Amino acid sequence: LTLKYTDFQCIYKIFAAFFYYFFWLLKHLRKFSSNYILVVVSNLLSTPKLSIVENPAKQLVFSPREIQSTQINYYSEIINW
Secondary structure (H helix, E strand, C coil): CCHHHHHHHHHHHHHHHHHHHHHHHHHHCHHHHHHHHEEEEECCCCCCEEEEEEEEHHHCCCCCCCCCCCCCCCCCCCCCC
């Protein structure tokens, strides 16, 4: 399997949209917390596993965590055609 840079951009956009919606949903769950369940699908590369969380606004507690990352830029000299 060979992934190109555009593949990583697409994967990043999918994960970014998922997490944006996920945190938006958690923020709004507090109003109607007894009306929701959260189903997490994991282990997608082999046998998928479903984990069910009833009333996720009550059971999930999030704490801030700072992550530092390193940005690497690659440059090439100009190619004369």
